[in-house]
Amino acid sequence: MTAYDDLMAFQRTTEALAEVAARTGWDQETVMPRGAAPQRAEEMAALEEVLHARRTDPRLGEWLEAAEAPDDVARANLREVRRTFERNRKVPARLAAELARVTSLAQGQWATARATQDAASFLPVLAEVLRLRREEGAALADGGDPYDALMQDYEPGGSAADMAAMFDAMRPRLVALRERALSGGPAPALSGRFPAAGQMALAAEVARAFGYDMQRGRLDLAVHPFSSGSGLDARITTRVDEEDPFNCLYSTIHEVGHAAYEQNVAAEHLLTPIGQGVSMGVHESQSRSYENQMGRSEAFCGWLFGRMRDTFGDIGVASEREFYRAANAVRPGYIRTEADEVQYNLHIMLRFDLERAMILGDLQVADLEAAWSDRFAADFGVAVDRPSNGFLQDVHWSVGLMGYFPTYSLGNLFAGGLMQAVRRDVPDLDAALRRGNPSPATDWLRDRLQRFGALRGPAETIEHATGHAPSPEPLLAYLETKFADLYP
Amino acid sequence: MTAYDDLMAFQRTTEALAEVAARTGWDQETVMPRGAAPQRAEEMAALEEVLHARRTDPRLGEWLEAAEAPDDVARANLREVRRTFERNRKVPARLAAELARVTSLAQGQWATARATQDAASFLPVLAEVLRLRREEGAALADGGDPYDALMQDYEPGGSAADMAAMFDAMRPRLVALRERALSGGPAPALSGRFPAAGQMALAAEVARAFGYDMQRGRLDLAVHPFSSGSGLDARITTRVDEEDPFNCLYSTIHEVGHAAYEQNVAAEHLLTPIGQGVSMGVHESQSRSYENQMGRSEAFCGWLFGRMRDTFGDIGVASEREFYRAANAVRPGYIRTEADEVQYNLHIMLRFDLERAMILGDLQVADLEAAWSDRFAADFGVAVDRPSNGFLQDVHWSVGLMGYFPTYSLGNLFAGGLMQAVRRDVPDLDAALRRGNPSPATDWLRDRLQRFGALRGPAETIEHATGHAPSPEPLLAYLETKFADLYP
Structure with missing residues (x-):
């Protein structure tokens, strides 16, 4: 030995x-x-x-x-x-x-x-x-x-200064997109009856479509969706709101992105130090690629529209296009996990600034609720109506995860670069997504990124997969194209 | 310190x-x-x-x-x-x-x-x-x-010689009871439809009636019923056979006996060395008191008969007495966990002799199936028809629990003494059981035995609760009285 x-x-x-x-x-x-x-x-x-x-x-x-x-x-x-x-x-x-x-x-x-x-x-x-x-x-x-x-526990090599630079690059373009979207007419919305059992059955079907292996995992209910475990036992949870089936479905696809990363690490790395995702940012790049870039694409929404109607009957929107617009509606809202791709990063900037102030001693817990409310009113234009719509909405701080939130935005940034590369290498991806089959993209991600686990550092992992160093540009270009089409 | x-x-x-x-x-x-x-x-x-x-x-x-x-x-x-x-x-x-x-x-x-x-x-x-x-x-x-x-891992102070003496005392009287019962006419049997959901709902109701605290436990399905954990998290499992609701119900009551022992240890002993049941034999005395001495009593069967009819409609027996006879039917059968109180200990004697021979090197694994079949034919008069009815029926040997089986019979023996003392101190117990309320007995067991955890050794625990040293006599007297009435 x-x-x-x-x-x-x-x-x-x-x-x-x-x-x-x-x-x-x-x-x-x-x-x-x-x-x-x-x-x-x-x-x-x-x-x-x-x-x-x-x-x-x-x-x-x-x-x-x-x-x-x-x-x-x-x-x-x-x-x-x-x-x-x-x-x-x-x-x-x-x-x-x-x-x-x-x-x-x-x-x-x-x-x-x-x-x-x-x-x-x-x-x-x-x-x-x-x-x-x-x-x-x-x-x-x-x-x-x-x-x-x-x-460093979540993003080795990351720093508050880098995160601030990322947010500075994103902020004006996201604010402009948000204003454009919110000044348009109201987006279509689903309506109808969405019983829990039907949502969970469809969630399991979609999880499998995105490559989640139920023989090495489970899908259950929890207050806050999460994925946990790695290798041969990578479990996910979701939640059900009988008035809003998107909550359950997109939470599931999101957690499948995380769990697929863990399930697809090469078997020889099982229970070794590199046998899991390399950082929370890279992890989030997988969940965001699955949930948003694919799950909320016009092509996949076309397929999902049909499956939703099969499952629930009349869902209140009459065409694939309307469904796509509903799945990407930009609306005022309190909840980070329900936010659209444009406003999501604004939620993160708020948390990043508040948690950084708490850790540096510039903000006391006694003042947190007021600080949240003030900042929320400033950024989102409305007052927080109750604690569960404010600082009590996320589990993170209760379990001590200060420093974690910015990795969500970093994940969006990485996802922008990854899916730009996927679409370069898989030009007919939309045809597959239109059939409810993300496998050309999930196979690409498995082979170019997931199977390596933590073999390379975070930025190096992205660069190895895409051929380019990470930058905010692909994400912002993707969002501007997508939301200019959705909110012309 | x-x-x-x-x-x-x-x-x-x-x-x-x-x-x-x-x-x-x-x-x-x-x-x-x-x-x-x-x-x-x-x-x-x-x-x-x-x-x-x-x-x-x-x-x-x-x-x-x-x-x-x-x-x-x-x-x-x-x-x-x-x-x-x-x-x-x-x-x-x-x-x-x-x-x-x-x-x-x-x-x-x-x-x-x-x-x-x-x-x-x-x-x-x-x-x-x-x-x-x-x-x-x-x-x-x-x-x-x-x-x-x-x-010693299961029964500190126990020995094969003591177990053999116990079995020698039991054997002739159990064999006589068995022959008497099997020579009578066939016992009544339930028939009807017993959907899984109804069984699990009734199992949960019965578990609560026997004092199981669902806030500090759970009831789930598993291949083999078991209880696990102690203190604030003592969980039980059961199984469902849609043709035989007794399987689910009595497995549940049995495991509740184990879990109640763990839940009722005094809070000051939580996570201390004595904060759990003292031995498997004493543990089994609780599950047997709950399952058999109370759950299969004529008084409790009267209440259960009504709840079964409420839940499932026609169950194929028309009176409380018939139901009581069905719940205590003595029939030829392969499965230990489905055996009546008379034949159960014969199943244990078989396993005790075989596992002792395996540990002593007198029986090889390659010969186990044949040895089981021969012994089963000799003791029970029929050939084993398939492995799941033979030596594959129990999980125990797969997890290495050789030396555990005799504690089941010891538990029956302890239960005989305990319930003799309960009936001495709670003369109106049957009136409560007839209302589906075992709490006068479960409270007695909690106060006289369960709350002490492993404060005293196994035999001392029984003696402290009952005032008498353990002996086979109360169990045998109870069985002879009960089955003479059932099989006159």
Whole structure:
């Protein structure tokens, strides 16, 4: 056994335990009995304690020093282990366990507060989460920017400055698109009866069409759609609104993008450090390519229109074109996950600025609701009417994911470049999408990107797949063409 | 912090991880996608490796030496930690991890073999499980009897000699009861339509009636009914046969008995060494008291008859008495879990003798199917018609539970003593059962037994609750009275 072999054997057990933690999180959000929450918090803390001990085990340092990397795969595995090792060594075990415990409790309190519109009940535990994350950011930053330090968990190599530059490039063109769309007449909207069972059956059909393998995954209901796990057990959830079938369908397609990335990593990387998506931005590029660039394309909407009518009867729009316009309607709205492609990134800019201010100490939790409302009124022109339409809408802060939101916009940016390349290489993609068959594109993404897992860094992953360095231009050009057609 | 405090803090994390392992096992049997099996085997092995390392951590030895026990609770906690520590220290980590990996795989292969009647496909992995368990038994026995050594995991203080004595006392009187019953005319049987949804709704109602708290548990479907987890998250499963509603209902009541024991341990023992049932025999005494002594009593059957007719309409029997006779029918049959109270223990004697012979090396896996068939023909008078009615019917051996089966009969014995005491202290129990309300008895069991968890050893637990040392006499007297009335 070489040092590299020893390291990889040790790491394999760690990866397996991380999968158990992912499944325990899935359980908590889908099937766990309500009364189990306090015990579950201890269980998650115990798992986190074990994982933290393994990820900071002194033997890792010795193995990393001694290991030789004969090839790209070994080099990438060592890079990933080293990054996590150096990161976690900076965080005291006590803090890691406390974060696991408090975020598990906070998630439950968030769900209750959101359901009862009781924002005040959530603030004390959110303050506790924030305090711990600020402490963690300071420990990780070594005197640098704590927000940048926290971002590395989601987007290695990312920075607040890069994100701000991205948003600066997007903002004027998105604002112009938004104004153009909102000044037009109202977009068509679906109406009719959309029973939950029909939505879930259609969601499962669409998931399969986009390549999701149900033999190595599951589709369930949860408050907030998510995907979790990797390799042979990558599960997704969605939610059902019986008045709005797009919610369930597009959440499903979105999560399928994430889960397909995990399912399609080459089998030889299973339970190794590079055996999963390389960053949240690249992950989001998959979900956005699936959900928006394909799922909301005019071609796929044509097919989906037929399947919706088969399933639900009259759906309130009479043509493929009307359906396409309904699926891409730009309307005033409070909810990020329901936002169209134009306004979505404006939601993210709001969260990015607020969470960065909280981490830097410029915004207190007690002032968050007011700060959100002010910013929302300024950006979206309306007041927030209730907490579940405001800062309680997202699970992220309750589980401590400050630094995560900007990766959604980065994912949109990456998706712009990827789908530009797909359409270059698959000129007849629309013909397939019109038959409800995204496989020419999903095969391309599997072969050019997904199967490599975290072999390359985020930007390098995109560049390897497309032949071009990431830039906002393809996304903005795509949006301007699409929405000029939709809102002439 | 005293040594005892340090030990208990360490142990609390171990208990929490054991709960995660229980939930991971639940997941595997209820919701896991089929294709995840190979990865899950690695995940279970990783958890087992961590648990084994903690349960053999050298600091435990130091803490156990230094700890002082100021009261009964502390003494019992130390007793439980010491037992597990000394047990696990004898088993190499390599063997523990291999057992976890192989039994996880074997369980999947058992399910497939059972579904396809392909006994041969299961034998190689069963041989592997047996080889590992024999190795473990030898390591645990220190030159003593390896079967006795394995039994300690399920019934501390139990031995093959004690079990044989119990079976010797039971055998002639059960055989006589069986012959008497089988020589009578055929018992009445249910007939009608019993849709799965109605069965599951009634099962949930009955589970609640027996005190199962759905806020701290769940009822789901699985191939083999089981209960798992403790404290605030004690889940049960059942199965549905649309031709035989007793299967679902009595499996549910049975598992409720197990889960109620776990749910009713006093809150101060949560995630401590004594915070769960003390042994499988005592556990089984709860499930047997719930399922048989109460669930199959004439009084409760009267109530259930009405609820069955409300749910399913005509059920093929016309009176409470006929229903009671149907619920206690003694018929030739292959399946242990469907056996009546008289024949059940004969099924266990068969398994006890065969598994003991396998562990002692007197029976090879290759000869198991024939040995089972011969013994079954001798004891039950008919040939086994297919593997799923023979040695493939039970999950136990696939997961390595050799030494477990006799605790089922021990549970029946304990239940006999417990319910004799309940009826002494609650003379009007039948009046409550006739209203579908077992709570006078379940409250008695909670207050006299369940809330103490593993505070006392198994026999001491029964004696503390009843005032009498365990003996086969109450069970046999109960069975003779009951079945003399049923088969006059």
